[in-house]
Amino acid sequence: MDPIRAPMRELLLEISGSDKNWIYYCVVSFFIISTLGATVLSAGFLVLSVYFWTHFRSIRFFWFLTQLTTSTFIISASNLFINIPAALSLFPKEVTQSELFYFVSYLIDFCHYSIIFSNLVIAVQRGFVFFLRNLTEQLFESKIIYIWLASIYIFSFGVEFTLMISNCQYRFGETASGKYSGNSGKYQLICETVGYGNIIISMATPAGVQLMETVLQIGIPIFILCIYFAIITKIVSMKGSTLSKNETLFLKQAMFVFIIFQASSCVFLFAQSVQITNVGAFLVKRFVNTMEILAGAATPSFFFLTSKEIRKLISTKVSAVSSQGSSNIQVRAARF
Template sequence: MRFFWFLTQLTTSAFIISASNLFINIPAALSLFSKEVTQSQLFYFFSYLIDFCHYSILFSNLVISIQRAFVFFLRNWTNQFFESKAIYIWLASIYIFAFGVEYALMSSNCQYGYDKTSKNYQLVCEADNRGIMKTVATPAGIQFVETLLHIVIPLFILIIYIAITARIIYMKGNTLSKNETLILKQAIFVFLIFQASSCVFLFAQYFQITYVAAFLVKRFVNTMEILAGAATPSFFFFTSKEIRKLVSTRVSAASSLGPSNIQVRAARTLE
């Protein structure tokens, strides 16, 4: 069930992204908000909140892949590194790293936007020059963080899953836990469904696209995050025996207590 601890955190971030996109980005794209609203501090707060949740999802996928790697390669150390107390450290590290990335971008006043000159998405950093915001060169540290988020970490996760898949094929003749294999499939599904929008956005940063295509890219990214946020808990609920067993046990317990509670209340009423 440790895997579902990380899944809960990931699903929470996906829900916040979905809700923020639904109430902030989509109305802004449809020009339902005035220019003053889109430039307000509240709008920027939700924009940074979406980015923070997006980074937390990436780090969640990273931790999930590491936990799966321990299960298949370092089974004897799995409980030691992912026991109850250690899980809180892993969960906290996800938010700490996500906040660190967000703080680095906010402190340099960097945001992604479509550049009409280069005709692609770029990370634009601005500096306050006596009350006038001026575009400056992207700091080397921000460039390193950008490369780490968009290329290094997703590639590292993919390599882990490829290595695990190769090990499963190698161990095909041995007895494998169907539950562990199912959880691995679920972890890969989560990684791919959330990485799909990131790949499209990464493509839009390195290749020239029209303004209409840029609008479609942004809508695709937002829509995929909303769909991923809705599909992920549904997928795990219907495919996880642990969750279904837990829910059915709770429902059965509540149902069995129902008549007895009614009888107790009735007896108290007679008294």
């Protein structure tokens, strides 16, 4: 049995030194910096989430944020350990074809989908807070919230399982028989089935898979953006004034996440529509990896870096520790 394969297969093509121009190094450097930064940030956010859990456990939004941060950390750390070495050609071909490599690649895709659905649920929860406040407690109370949290992973697994049972994966310049068409080609979603005599043959992409891809790449990001725009519009209409600083940050977060999702989708759609070279395909894959990381890190970064509650709690803890340290010094000085 073949190992589990991610929807976007790792490229095993050699890239010559002449193809490694400034664009190549900029994309790879940005990917590495984004991966390192997101790993450190998400790890720090998780530590803060655990440390301040007793203060925020009553806030349902914080539950979803912690789940999203966990997925962000997994996807960035996984990229750190497999895709950065792969981008730097530190892995031999045998490693990139191993079951462990495919499993981690599958885990990255799973976390990417969970980030999409986490952002969706967070947007829906905020929408209920602003437009259907009387139903918010009923739909997001302590017992029902577990259903929301579980649904994020269920839908993410459903996407991956659908692609797996349809044996669909994105390949660059490769036919169903596994042969490359040359030094240029397109990314294609190739679906295969087992024919007579156990011969693997290609088949048309199922309509359900095409619809699913459209919803994930276009439908959900647009829906999230519409929710945030509706929230901001209501805030402005209620106040009868311009946006405050926090409300502007709120809208910037939605715009940033939307742009990242759509930038990744547009570039990948371009790679499926026109002929690109091997190095172009490599850069497209790294760009998609980078956008996955940034999209996951956006929401927790905006919250933890702009939240007044977090800053107040941290300053309180730091002041308490400093005061305790000063008291201990004074006691020791008095003893001597």
